[in-house]
Amino acid sequence: MSIKGKAYVMGAFEHPTREAPDKSTPQLHSECLRGALADAGLSKDDIDGYFCAGDAPGFGAMSMADYLGLRKLRHMDSTETGGSSYILHVGHAAEAIAAGKCSVALITLAGRPRSEKGGGGPRGGGFAAAPEAAFEMPYGGTTHNQYAMCATRHMHEFGTTSEQLAWIKVAASHHAQWNPHAFLKEVVTVEDVVNSPMIATPLHRLDCCVVTDGGGALIVTSPEVAKSLKRPRVKVIGAGEAPKGTYGGRVDLTYSGAAWSGPKAFAEAGVTPADIKYASIYDSFTITVLMQLEDLGFCEKGQGGKFVADGNLISGVGKLPFNTDGGGLCNNHPTNRGGITKVIEAVRQLRGEAHPKVQVANCDLAIAHGTGGSLGTRHGAATLIMERE
Amino acid sequence: MSEHKPAPAARKIFPPAVNTETEKFWKAAEAGTLLYGWCLACSEPHYYPRSFCPFCFSERVEWRAASGAAKVYSYSIMYRSPTGPYTIAYVELAEGPRILTNLVDCDFEKIAIDAPAKLVWKPSDGGPPVPFFTLA
Numbered sequence: 403m404s405i406k407g408k409a410y411v412m413g414a415f416e417h418p419t420r421e422a423p424d425k426s427t428p429q430l431h432s433e434c435l436r437g438a439l440a441d442a443g444l445s446k447d448d449i450d451g452y453f454c455a456g457d458a459p460g461f462g463a464m465s466m467a468d469y470l471g472l473r474k475l476r477h478m479d480s481t482e483t484g485g486s487s488y489i490l491h492v493g494h495a496a497e498a499i500a501a502g503k504c505s506v507a508l509i510t511l512a513g514r515p516r517s518e519k520g521g522g523g524p525r526g527g528g529f530a531a532a533p534e535a536a537f538e539m540p541y542g543g544t545t546h547n548q549y550a551m552c553a554t555r556h557m558h559e560f561g562t563t564s565e566q567l568a569w570i571k572v573a574a575s576h577h578a579q580w581n582p583h584a585f586l587k588e589v590v591t592v593e594d595v596v597n598s599p600m601i602a603t604p605l606h607r608l609d610c611c612v613v614t615d616g617g618g619a620l621i622v623t624s625p626e627v628a629k630s631l632k633r634p635r636v637k638v639i640g641a642g643e644a645p646k647g648t649y650g651g652r653v654d655l656t657y658s659g660a661a662w663s664g665p666k667a668f669a670e671a672g673v674t675p676a677d678i679k680y681a682s683i684y685d686s687f688t689i690t691v692l693m694q695l696e697d698l699g700f701c702e703k704g705q706g707g708k709f710v711a712d713g714n715l716i717s718g719v720g721k722l723p724f725n726t727d728g729g730g731l732c733n734n735h736p737t738n739r740g741g742i743t744k745v746i747e748a749v750r751q752l753r754g755e756a757h758p759k760v761q762v763a764n765c766d767l768a769i770a771h772g773t774g775g776s777l778g779t780r781h782g783a784a785t786l787i788m789e790r791e
Numbered sequence: 792m793s794e795h796k797p798a799p800a801a802r803k804i805f806p807p808a809v810n811t812e813t814e815k816f817w818k819a820a821e822a823g824t825l826l827y828g829w830c831l832a833c834s835e836p837h838y839y840p841r842s843f844c845p846f847c848f849s850e851r852v853e854w855r856a857a858s859g860a861a862k863v864y865s866y867s868i869m870y871r872s873p874t875g876p877y878t879i880a881y882v883e884l885a886e887g888p889r890i891l892t893n894l895v896d897c898d899f900e901k902i903a904i905d906a907p908a909k910l911v912w913k914p915s916d917g918g919p920p921v922p923f924f925t926l927a
Binding site: 530531533534535536537538539540541542543544546547548550551552553554555558599600601602603604605648649650651652653655779 | 802804806808810828836838844845846867868870872877880884888891904915921
């Protein structure tokens with residue numbers, strides 16, 4: 403069974419806050435739900451499926467479902483793949499809808515890492531009981547230095563340069579200048595990036611995403627519900643997911659799980675990377691974008707540096723407009739998880755509702771792809787392909 | 792960047808949690824021996840060691856002593872650290888597996904991919920000693 407054409411993204415809301423010291427995390431989830439319902443033209447009791455991940459406070463999906471007053475649920479899913487969870491949830495929602503398990507699925511994300519001063523530091527908490535913990539936690543692994551090791555190896559094998567990586571941030575900043583909600587709105591240059599302070603070699607501060615409070619919500623519906631609504635219809639046509647790990651010591655840092663999730667999604671959708679008009683590509687760091695673009699097939703493995711250089715990712719300038727909201731690098735990385743904003747901006751593009759300065763002409767086919775967890779150890783990759791109907 | 796040489800004992804080393812499956816590994820660590828997993832069914836090495844082979848799923852595994860010789864697979868010098876810079880790395884053991892570690896007691900400027908490295912042990916903060924590597 404394929405999910406192609408079985409579900410539509412009919413509600414998408416990105417919380418405008420980037421710093422929310424005066425709100426609780428559950429409250430932010432509720433505001434995201436409110437925004438997505440208004441966007442879709444639905445009410446709370448229309449929701450019969452709920453999807454959330456590790457950012458949702460409490461007991462799986464139950465605490466938030468109870469708090470939000472979701473009383474009509476007949477399907478729930480709290481699959482956790484880090485920042486990619488919400489991209490993966492759209493695929494799971496489409497599966498559930500195709501199987502008749504629900505018809506209006508809600509996905510929420512929210513959190514306050516900026517207010518709570520938690521920005522990618524050493525992993526603790528629930529990770530301490532993981533089987534790998536004793537063999538990894540002593541080494542001070544953080545999001546920054548684990549992703550950075552991938553960049554070091556990529557540079558060694560393929561000759562990728564810091565300047566090429568910097569172009570990814572430059573492109574994101576060109577887009578962010580038009581987003582009034584973007585955390586960083588200033589256009590930067592390659593020189594700005596490579597001259598910013600070194601965080602974890604070879605990644606500089608401007609190779610890293612922002613740390614922001616906030617959140618988002620998505621509503622995925624059956625075709626019947628979609629047709630009853632007044633919003634433009636964004637059809638889900640392909641989804642893929644895959645884990646990647648350290649494989650008992652057969653570590654290879656040059657590729658990501660996108661190498662598996664991408665081909666699955668493209669095959670289901672029946673399209674190729676060359677067909678894609680707009681790409682939302684998870685940008686926790688510049689290297690994340692570069693490796694995922696290669697693994698998704700937008701260029702040959704090892705050629706990502708050349709592909710992203712010279713503005714090729716800038717809307718209206720290059721061949722592959724990406725992250726036209728400014729992405730995680732400039733706009734928003736709510737609760738250190740950027741998956742939901744990737745879907746939201748792709749939906750804006752497909753509806754023709756992106757900022758006019760970055761709107762892709764005739765944008766009828768878009769991809770949203772994410773990496774959740776650590777590129778350098780284990781992560782969950784999720785790819786979603788959507789079409790304007 | 793020579794001013795960024797690691798400050799000795801700057802960073803507390805998180806103590807590994809020992810469980811019944813991995814107790815033998817950490818006992819060997821106390822004696823200065825790094826163990827890796829070896830599968831008697833498929834003749835493949837693995838790391839971190841566990842009670843079965845992650846490749847063929849056989850339980851006929853034994854834990855063997857690594858020579859301590861390795862080479863650098865990748866690394867990153869971490870500057871965003873309140874206790875001073877440190878280097879996280881994957882090294883490839885002479886026996887095959889690539890393992891996460893830190894490169895310690897060496898000039899950061901001399902670290903390079905494929906550089907030879909050797910095993911050293913460092914105390915953890917209240918737990919068993921932890922395997923680290925330095926440039927050979």
